[in-house]
Amino acid sequence: MVVVSCGSSNSGVLHNLSHAPSHLRIDSMPVGVRRWASVRVNPRCEVKLERNDEVGSPLLVKSSSVSALEALKISAGDRYTKERSSVMVIGLSFHTTPVDIREKLSIPEAQLTQAISELCALNHIEEAAVLSTCNRMEIYVVALSQHRGVKEVTEWMSKVSGVPVSDISRHQFLLHNRDATKHLFEVSAGLDSLILGEGQILSQVKHVVKAAQGVPGFDRKISGLFKHAITVGKRVRTETKISSGSVSVSSAAVELAQMKIPESSYDTVRVLVVGAGKMGKLVIKHLVAKGCTKMVVVNRTEAKVNAIRDEFNNVEIIYQPFSNLLPCASESDVIFTCTASETPLFLKEQVKTFPTLTSQSQRMFIDISVPRNVESHVSDLETARVYNVDDLQEVVDANKEDRSRKASEAQLIISEEVQEFEAWKDSLETVPTLKKLRAYAERIRASEFEKCIEKMGDLTKKQKVAIHGLSKGIVNKLLEGPMLHLRSDENEGRSLDEIVENMHALNRIFGLDTEISILEEKIRSKMEKAKN
Template sequence: MHIAVVGLSHRTASVEIRERLSIAPDRLTETLQGLVAACPHVQEAAILSTCNRLEVYAVLSEIEHGLPEISQYLAQSRQAPLLPLRQHLFTLLNQDAIMHLLRVAGGLDSMILGEGQVLAQVKGTYQAAQQAKTAGRILNELFKVGLKAGKRVRTETEIGTKAVSISSAAVELAHTKMSGLKGRHNLVIGAGDMGELFLRHLIAKGADRITLLNRSIDRAERLAAQFQQQPILVLPWEKLMVAVSEADLVFTCTATQEPILARQHLEGMDRAQRALTFFDIGMPRNIAPDVVQVHGVWAYNVDDLKEVVDRNMAYRQQMVQQAEILLEDELNQFMNWWRFLEAVPIVNSLHGKLESIRLAELEKALSRLGTEFAGKHQDIIDGLTRAIVNKILHDPVLKLRAEQDVQARRQAMRALQTLFNLEN
């Protein structure tokens, strides 16, 4: 048996190609079952489909035919020409395929290094394969190890800490400057994609007073309704200056060609000596540079925040080495388990032979002991003989499992087969 990965990712294919091959969650079961049915050499399969990758994890009885079968099925099922598709596909086998899943689950192969969402996606992939009944013994173990590895990377390293997007960097910086966001009045100006990210990051950091302001109040209300766990006050654009005067932190991300706030708007504003800090990720800038000339006002723009992002990304890069050591450990454990599978038939055969001998001798012994004595003590005698067989098996099985040299293990298997006259 061979473990293989066939797929494409943000490293090998454009977003247009990835969109074309993506598989909706409600189609995964059907696609998996179709894959196994259409590919005779695919014994087990799981599909990881996200915005950044489509990867088929498979157990193959044969590489030469199994790999082309997967590529052909992907092309047919997604109605994509095979030859152009092949230039975007990558293939990994056995140990490389296993390590790839571990790196994906750990966030080491993500577009944003260390991002945590992919671990949940890997879990969803495993659950979908279980539901489709296309994950057998090997993929079940592989994905359990992958999920365990991903969790270890996140708990035993700091690769997932420190913001590496502009919006999260803004909120992290605000959190640091204010020694926490709880009780602070946070104003988000703009209800587009960046505004949504601001809201998510603010809530994740514990913000409990959030106001959302947008030129289209309907859009702002629809966005605020998505966050039922945290009430968000929505104000119309006409309340801009009122909202700013009451805010401690202002996050701006509007599509405007001219600044929406400048020094002239802030001078004379009654803020009772309270500081005001702007985090502006608009491009062009939403906040004019001269606002910092007003006493008690600070402003950070995209360039300021990019310095934070670059510094945090460098820190995450330092964590990669620690993560790789953890993944190597998980890889070795899985490889030992997988290699031992080769010895399972011999172990089962040996156990079967010893068990048949035990039962035959047990029956003879019980017949000699007489019905009354045998009936009274049969459970004890049965347990005794069963324990003896298990203890005889313990050392050979332990040695086979611990042996990492494939040839040495096979030599030991042949010796067992010969000495105990086991079936081939």
């Protein structure tokens, strides 16, 4: 036994034995040391290292050979590896985070796969996915350590966005396991949107799966979570009709502009749409539905505008290249911006030079892009009004009571789906348990086989083979029942919950500590790669 006494109730820094105080007591015991049994740090800063010893030669202890600090590290490492891996979401959304921060954190579509790779290169992140929209920036991960995983992801977000960690932490939300699953299902179903039941978010969740498919790090748990979320989103919309009568961000933008223009009619205003991508096309569609029969569309290429023009034969859609953006804007009353540009398209100094309108007192910018396409200082001008995605709440309140009732119905569906997904996720853990149980049995079989052969003396090769086969057969027969109860078999009628319960029971009975050992191996492997 080795005992280190600091002589104080303060459990501060532990010193190496070579620098221990004069009253340090070292008790020697007979050895033949096999392993350390335990490391304990008591309230009086004593470190006791106990051994399972065999009688042997006297123990010669040098004070410099054992470090109390190292003993403490071993203890901390033991606690560390007992932490379960978990699915987490670290996010910022329109609920708590202003658009000026969200736009800095947004990840362009072309960089999604790179983001996943960078996240999974972090020491404690095993799988990852990024959901970045105009209303949210959410990172879903499988973390080998919750605390360390959150810290690493937050620091990564700060690094790629330039937003200080303190600002991110102030606005971010964090959910684990079942809560994270429930949140993504609610997002996919449109229950967490600015506009309850809006349909575009489901398409964005689908896009994450499409873009990340086959990317290392978008693996079984996270890809399974997102694919299940798509199923939930479809089911909620089909069974509750929550999307009927609701509006999307693009339709809310068109309706907001209509509320603000003179006579609430698009007949009397000149409309400019900047961008002909998914959002731009939706804006044009809703403008047509509101009676707008003429508009100018600025886009980098004409092909998309031609395709939209073919779809709306009775509407005059005039294409202009991006080089004509400012002249077109100066001749427009209402300007919708919906591009993926990472820098503002309209600056205060540019808009300041635009001619004064005759049809209305102020030129209106409806900016539904994140990052924003219109510089925030443009709103300082008396001749301009600027609205962004955070200003759409005014439009959202219509049909709110009806959609709230449908949302309650949707929550029942989501609860069912969360239960099903969590059971599926837990069932994945049976595979390492099966391997661990077989390895455990094989170690015992091999050890007992060697003892038997040694005791029986000279045996022929045939006899050894027969004994070996006997030992293997006994193990296989004994494992047959446990293995069967860890597998999902429709004919046996076992539920996922029952299989998971069986798994936990076997882990307890045989002391397999499956997840602990797997976590430890994964963490060490990732740290070694990081060093290299």
